[in-house]
Amino acid sequence: MVDRRTRVTSVQQFRAAEMPPGDWRHQLIDGIPLTASGPYQAHMDLEARLRDFLTPAVPSGFRLEERQEIAPGGPVGYDLFELDLAVVPDVPGKPDFCRPILIMEVLSSHTESFDTGRKLDVCRGLPGMIEILHVSSERVDVALHRCGGNQDRSWTTDRAGQGGTITLASLGLLLAVEDLYGSRPAVSTVRHAP
Structure with a gap:
């Protein structure tokens, strides 16, 4: 089992290590393995709603993946991130091939x-990335980061709250914030120790 204080040398070594069983999330950050408990109910509810809205809009040649891993530096890199949901090319026989056009994080x-710092910066640099959607599980707040598609790959951010909408250009889909959160906002009831 990987000790979270142990620095590993690569994504390849991390993937070969024995991980704790159960609903755990495993990521590699700067060569250091991190294990966290699975998501809370509010997180899972929002993820399920996103999945329901997005699945019919996924274009041909792509698929919606849950818990998709990305390793920006490849097998010899030091980072391996787990994405909540991602729209990726449907490439048969290549399960590690991940060039998402859309990433969704709750x-x-x-x-x-x-998720809004280092992970966002890394994901913005992925080839083919068009949009990154952040949905808060603790307040009614949605942020959409979109690549302008120009040579300098500049990004813009649109935010929406109660009564607002977000357009996912990568899927040609308009999301109403109220529909995403259901009849009442999904709010995490878990309190974290300071």
Whole structure:
């Protein structure tokens, strides 16, 4: 089993290590393995709603994946991130092939800083990336980061709250924030120790 204090040398070594059984999430950050408990109910509810809205809109030649792993540096790199949902090319026989056009992350108090910081920066640099959607599980707040598609790959961010909408250009889909959150906002009831 990988000790979280142990620095590994690559994604390849991390993937070969024995991981704890159960509903755990495993990521490799700067060569250091991190294991976290599975998502809370509010997170899972939002993820399920996203999946229901997105599945019919996924274009031919692509598929919607849950828990998709990305390793920006390849097998010799030091980062391996797990994505909540991603729209990726449907490439038969190549399970490790991941060039998402759309990434969706459900944020909570213990993941928001990393997901909207380092992970967002890394994901913006992935070839073919068009949009990254962040949905808060603790307040009615959706942020869509979109690549302008120009040579400098500049990005814009649109936000929407209660009563707002977000257009996912990669799927040609308009999402109403109220529909995404259901009849009431999904709010995490878990309190984290300071």
